[in-house]
Amino acid sequence: MLTPPAALHALLFASGEPLEKKHIAKLLDMKESDVKVVIKALVDSLKESGLTVVETETEVELRTSSEASVIVKKLRESELTRDLGKASLETLATIAYGSGTTRGEVDWVRGVNSSTSLRTLLMRGLIEGREDERDKRRIRYSLTTEALAHLGLASVDELPRAEELRAGAAAIVNEETEAASLENIET
Numbered sequence: 001m002l003t004p005p006a007a008l009h010a011l012l013f014a015s016g017e018p019l020e021k022k023h024i025a026k027l028l029d030m031k032e033s034d035v036k037v038v039i040k041a042l043v044d045s046l047k048e049s050g051l052t053v054v055e056t057e058t059e060v061e062l063r064t065s066s067e068a069s070v071i072v073k074k075l076r077e078s079e080l081t082r083d084l085g086k087a088s089l090e091t092l093a094t095i096a097y098g099s100g101t102t103r104g105e106v107d108w109v110r111g112v113n114s115s116t117s118l119r120t121l122l123m124r125g126l127i128e129g130r131e132d133e134r135d136k137r138r139i140r141y142s143l144t145t146e147a148l149a150h151l152g153l154a155s156v157d158e159l160p161r162a163e164e165l166r167a168g169a170a171a172i173v174n175e176e177t178e179a180a181s182l183e184n185i186e187t
Contacts, residue, residue, distance in 0.1 A: 004028060004030070004034075004038040004041070005038055005041040005042040005045055007028055008024065008028065008035075008038050008039065008042050008060075009042055009045075009046075009062070011024065011027060011028075012053070012060065012061065012062035013062055015062075016113070016115040016116075017061065017115070018054075018056075018059040018060065018061040019059060019060055019061070020058055020059055021035050021036075021058055021059065021060060022058075024038075024060065039053060039055060039060055046065075049065075050064060050065055050067070050068040051063070051064060051065060051068075052064070052065040052066075084120070084121075084124075085117075087110075087112075087114070087116070087117045088117040088120050088121055090110055090117070091106055091110065091114050091117035091118060091121060092117075092121055092126060092127070092143075092147065094106045094109045094110065095121075095127055095141045095142065095143060096143055096147075096151075096156065096159055097159065099142065099156065100130075100140040100141070100142055101140065101141050101142075102132065102138050102139065102140055102141070103115070103118060103138075103139065103141070104138075106118065106141070118141065121141075124146075125144055125146045125147075126143070126144060126146055126147040126150065127141045127142065127143060127144060127147065128141070128142060128144050129141050130142070143156060
């Protein structure tokens, strides 16, 4: 059985974003006043670990400590030099075709948590986040001009549509089928 500070640590780690103290109290089945004690215990246990707890009046978030900034900066710089992985490309495509997509919508389409991919795309300047006008708690993501330039597009309207993609896929399948047929005839 996890101690309350360990349970809070797990929740903050899994969340990847700030959690409201009220929500933490519900998840840990305790009073809000007890959450303060649990946060203090977690802060104490994280000393010299490279992690810290950032706390506002209403929210708590797990972050890297300022002492770890040099090594974290190296990590982020190395992330920027790598090619985008499959997960980031899927996330980018979901945002490109979604026009103002939230993280929840990206997660639903992909079927997995997309926090890391979103962070990578934000760091590289390929997407931008704006506050949702109807629900200020959500962020809506869209492509940046940098992403459009990277894709060789002048606007999102130039993205290939489903019919174009199907036609392109059919053409590739036909070419491969014809090539395979020619190989069979030659042998």
